[in-house]
Amino acid sequence: MTTDGDAQNKRLQQQVDQLKTQLAQAEKMTALGELLGTTTHEFNNVLMTVINYAKMGLRHKDDATRTKAFDRILAAGERANKITSTILSVARNRSHGMESTDLVSLTEDTLVLLEREMRKYRIQVEKQFAQVGPCWANGNQIQQVLLNLLINARQAMPNGGQVLIRIRPAEDARAVDLTLRDSGQGIPPDKLPRIFDPYFSTKDGPDESGKGGTGLGLSACKDIIEAHRGRVRVDSSVGKGTAFTIRLPLAPSKPVQASFVTSNNQTLPATGTTHASSS
Structure with a gap:
C-alpha cells in the first residue's frame, strides 16, 4: 500500500x-x-x-x-x-538574469510605450521620482509588471482619470518602493483577497483594445516580484481607486556572481526568501 x-x-x-x-x-x-x-x-x-x-x-x-x-x-x-x-533596450541592453537596474529609467521607458494610449483614454500621469539607488532586478520582467499595472489602471478609469507613480527609498533603506495609484473604480472587498489568484479577474473580458480579462496578469506580477525576493501590496477603496506598491531590494554595493535555478520556466535567485502580500 x-x-x-x-x-x-x-x-x-x-x-x-x-x-x-x-x-x-x-x-x-x-x-x-x-x-x-x-x-x-x-x-x-x-x-x-x-x-x-x-x-x-x-x-x-x-x-x-x-x-x-x-x-x-x-x-x-x-x-x-x-x-x-x-524596444531595442528590451531586446539588447538587458540581460536575462538579475542585474543592477535603474528603476526610474525603466519606468520612463515603459511610459513611452503607453504614452499615446494614456492620452487617448484621457489618463493624466503624474510622476514623483525621488533619488534612489539601483535595484537588483531583471529589467524585462519588471517592465512586464509595470506594463500590466499601467494597463490595469487605465482600464479601471473608462472615463479618464489620474495615475500617480511614486518611486522612493523604502523605510528600511535596503530596498526601493514603487507605488502606482489610480483614481479608478476600486476593487470590491470580497474580490480583493483573490486578485493574485491565477485566472481570477475582476473584468468580464478583454476591453476594446483587446487587452486584459485573462486573469493571468496580476498572478504573473506576483510571481515575478516573489522571484526578486520582493513583495507587492495592494490597497483599494471602491469609488476612490487602487494602489499597488512594489518593493524591490537594492543592488549589492559590490558586484556578485548570482546563482540561478529554474522553476516554472522562470529564472530565479537560488537563495533567499520570498514574500508577497495582497493586503
Missing part, C-alpha cells in the same frame, strides 16, 4: 509541476501579447500620421500647409525612434 501510495503521490506531483509550467508559459505569452499589441498599435498610429500628413502636403501647394505637414511627419518619426529605442 505504501509503495502504491508513494507512486500515486509522485504522479500527482508531476501533474502539478506540469500544470505550473503550463501556467507560467501562459503568463509569459499573455504579457508578450500585451507588449506586442501595445507596440503594434503605437507604430500604426505613427504610420497613419505620416501617411495622412504626406497626403496633405501633396494636395496643398502653399508653403504654410507643407511646413505644417513636414513638422508633423518629423514629430511622428521622432516618436517612432523613441519607441524603437525602448
Whole structure:
C-alpha cells in the first residue's frame, strides 16, 4: 500500500509541476501579447500620421500647409525612434538574469510605450521620482509588471482619470518602493483577497483594445516580484481607486556572481526568501 501510495503521490506531483509550467508559459505569452499589441498599435498610429500628413502636403501647394505637414511627419518619426529605442533596450541592453537596474529609467521607458494610449483614454500621469539607488532586478520582467499595472489602471478609469507613480527609498533603506495609484473604480472587498489568484479577474473580458480579462496578469506580477525576493501590496477603496506598491531590494554595493535555478520556466535567485502580500 505504501509503495502504491508513494507512486500515486509522485504522479500527482508531476501533474502539478506540469500544470505550473503550463501556467507560467501562459503568463509569459499573455504579457508578450500585451507588449506586442501595445507596440503594434503605437507604430500604426505613427504610420497613419505620416501617411495622412504626406497626403496633405501633396494636395496643398502653399508653403504654410507643407511646413505644417513636414513638422508633423518629423514629430511622428521622432516618436517612432523613441519607441524603437525602448524596444531595442528590451531586446539588447538587458540581460536575462538579475542585474543592477535603474528603476526610474525603466519606468520612463515603459511610459513611452503607453504614452499615446494614456492620452487617448484621457489618463493624466503624474510622476514623483525621488533619488534612489539601483535595484537588483531583471529589467524585462519588471517592465512586464509595470506594463500590466499601467494597463490595469487605465482600464479601471473608462472615463479618464489620474495615475500617480511614486518611486522612493523604502523605510528600511535596503530596498526601493514603487507605488502606482489610480483614481479608478476600486476593487470590491470580497474580490480583493483573490486578485493574485491565477485566472481570477475582476473584468468580464478583454476591453476594446483587446487587452486584459485573462486573469493571468496580476498572478504573473506576483510571481515575478516573489522571484526578486520582493513583495507587492495592494490597497483599494471602491469609488476612490487602487494602489499597488512594489518593493524591490537594492543592488549589492559590490558586484556578485548570482546563482540561478529554474522553476516554472522562470529564472530565479537560488537563495533567499520570498514574500508577497495582497493586503
